[in-house]
Amino acid sequence: MPSSDIFDIIHNRRSIRKFTDQPVTEEVLEKILEAGFRAPFATQLCSVVYTRKPEIMKKLRRLGVYPTTKVLMIFLIDVRRLEKIMHQRGHAYNQDDGMTLWLGVQDVSLVVENLILAAEALGLGSVLLGNAPLNADLLCQVLKIPKRVYPVVGLCLGYPDPTEETEIRPRFALKHSAFEDSYHDLSESEIREAMQIMDEGYLAQDYYVRLGAKIPLRTGKDDISLDEYSWCEHISRKYCQGRWTEEPLVAIIRKHGFRDL
Ligand SMILES: Cc1cc2nc3c(=O)[nH]c(=O)nc-3n(C[C@H](O)[C@H](O)[C@H](O)COP(=O)(O)O)c2cc1C
Known part of the structure; x- marks a missing residue:
């Protein structure tokens, strides 16, 4: 049962990898997105591209998208929007891309966790997909993400399938x-x-x-x-077994317009 007690929501949350057929409505999506973006921010570097289309999710299967996912969200560090604002103000970007990206990860993380908890409060479940950064080439091509915008993490969302056995996983003390x-x-x-x-x-x-x-x-x-x-x-x-991909992450990030890393 969804709860409105923040501690119940936090302590009962667990990753959900199997979802029912119940669609996620426009209204619910808007509510959880609004809650996500109420998070504190350093620079408002977070953007998200989301889809409810199975054919788009199919193209992104390599990320580990779970087959019954109803909504797939890809959270992004959006330096392009910042640069457009700066341009309007007559300034050119001149900053350490490493720090900008780090601040971007901070901004994105806070939005994502807010959104996950808001979704839980409405009875939805979710699981993160951590290999989005290594799949930036595919994501940017399929979702038409331009340079200077970089994927941080994916999120599968939907209503939990009650046939999936889930438990509260342990944490360090x-x-x-x-x-x-x-x-x-x-x-x-x-x-x-x-x-x-x-x-x-x-x-x-x-x-x-x-x-x-x-x-x-x-x-x-x-x-x-x-x-x-x-x-x-x-x-x-x-x-302990070396890099997960042939191309190191920094090389992939550089290709997406962050050349001074
Ligand atoms: C940044 C991040 C990336 C993750 N990536 C994946 C993933 O690719 N696939 C997956 O099944 N779970 C993924 N997870 C979920 C973790 O496996 C899960 O949160 C962890 O095992 C603890 O379980 P819990 O969320 O049920 O408490 C990810 C979690 C985080 C925070």
């Missing part, structure tokens, strides 16, 4: 991620405790067993069975 007054460099035993919380949490939910998949090691050698495989091994495998 606050003592391992929120530090008062100064950074706390976790000791070996604290790291092990943080890992145990995550691993036991995922194992208790049989997460990877139900998924039926592990990230394969490029060495081909793998001593960990699916029922022992958990989040810490998973996240380590994601980051």
Whole structure:
């Protein structure tokens, strides 16, 4: 049941990857978009392109778009609009693109989370798609996104299919991620405790067993069975085997008009 209590919404949210046939109306879309864009901003660098058309989503399957998604949103850093405003004011852009993009990620992130929570409050569910930046060439071609506008993240939206089993996924404990007054460099035993919380949490939910998949090691050698495989091994495998794409992200970003990176 949708709730209007912000803490209920935050603590009950989980990623949704299977949606019912119920369409998302214009009115609902407008309401969640308005809520998204009420987020705090540094520069208002966020824009979004969204679609309800399955044929467009099909062209973007490579992003991992879930087949029952009702709305696909691609959130963008829009430096082009900023430059148009500056042009109107008689100024030329002269700023560090690295910092501008960083501020863009900040602006986009806040819009996205506001929008996700607003959608939850209206009974919708969602899942983010993180590989949008690496698929900028395809996204920009299909969605007619010009130079100086760069995709940050995708979002699949719709009404949750009740046949999908979902659970609240574990998180690091606050003592391992929120530090008062100064950074706390976790000791070996604290790291092990943080890992145990995550691993036991995922194992208790049989997460990877139900998924039926592990990230394969490029060495081909793998001593960990699916029922022992958990989040810490998973996240380590994601980051220990080299780049995910042949072209590094910075090279792709440069092609899209951010040449001084
Ligand atoms: C930036 C970002 C990118 C993500 N990309 C994907 C993705 O490509 N595919 C996917 O199924 N889930 C993706 N997720 C969802 C995460 O897997 C999910 O949030 C995480 O496992 C925690 O689960 P929860 O959202 O149910 O709490 C992404 C989440 C974030 C924040």
